């Protein structure tokens with residue numbers, strides 16, 4: 310079946326992005342490729358000594374940056390194959406969540422959760438354990454039931470939840486193979502309403518985060534109070550009462566970044582709508598977030614939420630000047646080896662920084678130092694400076710993943726400089 314909204318197929322390597330979405334990473338690849346068949350991709354991988362895939366390029370670091378061949382899978386024949394009996398859908402790795410979501414909704418299905426933006430590719434998002442918010446929802450990788458990937462020797466490997474080491478392969482950092490297809494769990498489609506509430510007392514943070522299907526809290530570290538609560542609740546639930554947790558209701562649509570147009574955001578003010586037009590903050594076809602930014606994000610145990618936030622008070626004066634906005638979310642635990650939510654219900658502190666790497670990196674280091682007592686696990690697709698040994702100590706299955714890397718990619722075909730730093734050969 311052909312997916313709606315997929316980009317037209319093309320063989321032009323010129324269509325492969327030369328830099329990431331934020332523009333802070335210019336890809337160092339010596340050649341760019343856009344194969345139009347899986348066989349062509351397999352030949353490309355088999356004939357390459359160093360190769361990586363790029364998804365939609367929304368990551369902020371160099372894990373995916375190679376000095377060899379960079380390939381987009383966006384011109385492979387699109388696949389979206391819904392298995393109603395199993396409650397699963399198999400899609401092309403390069404498909405954007407936004408396109409998949411529209412298709413699923415027309416078929417009466419949904420994904421349990423989505424990230425803040427629908428622009429990202431399924432394989433790229435899963436590789437970095439991208440997440441949304443919700444105390445009972447895992448990250449997007451936790452919905453993965455199967456993968457098809459081209460391994461270092463050009464073979465096609467299909468794995469599923471019954472495969473040994475599957476839990477190590479899902480959040481694979483793009484380092485185990487090029488993912489051509491992903492099978493995801495689906496649920497019946499559903500409707501949500503989104504309400505924005507203003508000026509939350511920190512004491513009420515935990516209650517607010519657990520109050521609805523998916524909740525995000527925005528703050529700017531300029532005040533101990535929390536600026537906005539974005540409450541995405543099932544459409545048949547009653548709206549929050551006028552004095553909900555001491556907040557007031559926003560009387561017009563908002564954008565998380567002050568000064569940016571609310572038109573870029575999904576409908577608010579309690580207007581009911583389908584899951585995929587409420588769970589992401591940003592609309593497909595519009596610029597998500599600010600567009601001129603860097604991002605960092607840290608997962609700590611949910612039970613440490615208040616303490617982790619309080620630990621940043623001492624450095625709030627350093628954070629605020631380089632911050633566009635900070636978002637606080639929750640993610641349920643899973644079993645995936647490199648998931649930041651591995652065996653840990655999580656509270657997640659996100660930072661949208663100004664687009665100034667030199668000014669931001671020292672503040673990132675300060676934030677990491679303050680959060681260190683809570684064993685923070687950074688988002689794999691964002692900016693972080695954590696020492697590799699410290700990071701390894703925060704993941705019980707880190708060494709197992711390193712062994713899996715050596716097993717599946719013995720010659721280092723998918724290795725990159727940053728990957729080598731965090732997973733020495």
Ligand SMILES: Cc1cc2nc3c(=O)[nH]c(=O)nc-3n(C[C@H](O)[C@H](O)[C@H](O)COP(=O)(O)OP(=O)(O)OC[C@H]3O[C@@H](n4cnc5c(N)ncnc54)[C@H](O)[C@@H]3O)c2cc1C
Nearest residue numbers: 364365366367368373425430432433436439440483488690
């Ligand atoms: C504005 C904005 C908002 C964001 N919001 C969120 C959010 O709400 N929650 C969150 O968790 N994250 C968020 N992110 C981060 C983003 O979701 C991740 O960085 C994600 O990895 C981006 O997916 P992508 O398709 O752009 O992947 P890319 O950045 O292109 O690639 C990411 C990694 O996956 C690998 N990869 C890509 N495709 C394949 C493939 N087919 N096979 C094998 N490896 C592959 C790449 O080599 C790379 O290592 C946001 C980013 C931006 C810019």
